[in-house]
Amino acid sequence: MKLLIVFIPFIIAILxxxxxxxxxxxxxxxxxLFDPVNSRKVHSRIVSRLGGVAFAPIQCCLYTIVMLIVYKLNFVDLEVMTWEIFPMFTMLICGLAVLFIVGIGDDLIGVNYKAKFLAQIFVASLFPLSGLWINDLYGLGFVVTLxxxxxxxxxxxxxVLIVNAVNLMDGVDGLCSGLVGLGCIVLGALFMYYGAWLHAIFAFITAGVLIPFFYYNVYGTTRRKRQIFMGDTGSMTLGYSIAFLAISFAMNNHYIKPFSEGAIMVAFSTLVVPILDVARVMYVRWRMKAPIFSPDRNHLHHxxxxxxMSHRTTMLSIFCxxxxxxxxxxxxxxxxSNNVVIICDVLLWIIFHYIFNIRVAARRERIK
Incomplete structure (x- = not known):
């Protein structure tokens, strides 16, 4: 019955x-209402960028209805402490609503980056206000309780970092939705394993919303006017959703899930690529004495x-x-230990870019 409570909302979200x-x-x-074509865009034809408008309303409405049905009919015991968990999901829905409004404004008429940044800080502050915050580093950096x-x-x-990292990955068809969908499925499965059913339901609802969008985004044809982008409305709400799931998994509190030693590394494992890519891009901009927040074409997909590589090959390579x-x-x-794991992550990331840069340089030499 618990599996059905997760599976049925997943199918409804897809529909x-x-x-x-x-x-x-x-x-x-x-x-x-089209995405503008400029030097930073990888597309050259007009495409709608309002696909993200579908995400937050389905997430919020469907999740609220599912929770109401579960608790009113009381036909399955999800074994959660209601008054400890519900404030977190209430603030999650409020944050999604704020980002949804800001995102639509940005996609339609444009919003100043300072205003977007302030909105992101505001919605990020809602998590600690609800009792959801990183209270344990599990020995990472030899720090335990915070x-x-x-x-x-x-x-x-x-x-804020995750929201912007996800937003910056939205540069190739299917990349952002695919990475977030992958993260939601992994975290949803882990929440199910630990018995955190409320979080698992939200994770799979989010993954379900992304499946049709992924199809239209990747396989839609501009000739038939069926391709669509998610825009900032989609990327910001998705970043906020995956951040909520990751922090919930990383939090050391018995009313979300049982304690696990590597929780913080597992929680953010699905976000390693976008987070490390943002760190690399910021470092490159600093080294080149360019403005830290200035847009460029130096991200991983670029x-x-x-x-x-083609767009499809780029997407699949980053997925892998x-x-x-x-x-x-x-x-x-x-x-x-967690410390060794994070060191390995950084070293593997550096080695990957070093080898990739050498091969790209050799390819360019052969072409010349």
Missing amino acids: LSRIMIPYILLISYRKR SPWIGMPLTVFIV KFLHAG LALFFCVFNIVMVELI
């Missing part, structure tokens, strides 16, 4: 998303495209890279 996206496409083309004065600001910083880090961390936390 609702499949119904909404064609209507969004129709409105976009009738009202001429005080609220450190853990709460750290949580706000990490949420590097793959510059190497001559993300899946490798995910499996590697989940396996290795059972064998070695």
Whole structure:
């Protein structure tokens, strides 16, 4: 019965998303709401960028209805402490609503990056307000328990980092939705394993919403006017959703899930690629004395495209890279300490880029 409580909302989310996206496409083309084409874009034709409008409404409404049915009918015991968990999901829905409004404004008329940044800080602050914050580093950096004065600001910083990291990965068809979908499925399965059914339901609802969008985004044809982008509305709400799931898994509290030694490394294993890519890009900008927050074409997917890979190959390559880090961390936390795992992650990331840069340089020499 618990598996059905997760599986049925997952299927309903797929169906609702499949119904909404064609209507969004129709409105976009009738009202001429397209993603602008410029030097930073990898597409050269007009495409709707309002696909993300379907995400948050389905997530919030479907999850709320499922919880109401479960608790009113009382036909299955999810074994959770209601008054400890519900404030977290209430703040999650509030944060999604705020980012949804800001995202639509940005996709339609443009929003100043400072205003978006302030909105992200505000919604990130809702998590500590609800009682959800990183209170344990599990020995990472030889630190265990964190005080609220450190853990709460750290949580706000990490949420903002994840939201922006996910947003910056939205540069190739299917990449952002695929990475977040992969993360939701992995974390959802782990929540099910530990008996955290409320979080598992939300994770699979989010994954279900992304499946039809992924199809339209990757396989939709511009000739038939069926391709669609998620825009900032989608990328910010997805980043916020995956941040909520990751921090919930990392939090050391018995009313979410039982204690596990490698929780923090496992929680963020699905986000290793976007987070390390943001760190690399910031370092490159600092080294080149360029503005830290200035847009460029130096992200991981840009590097793959510059190497001559197609959009589809780039997407699949980054998926494989993300899946490798995910499996590697989940396996290795059972064998070695968290400190060694994170050192291995960084070293593998550096080695990958070093080898990749050498091969790209050799390819360019052969072409010359």
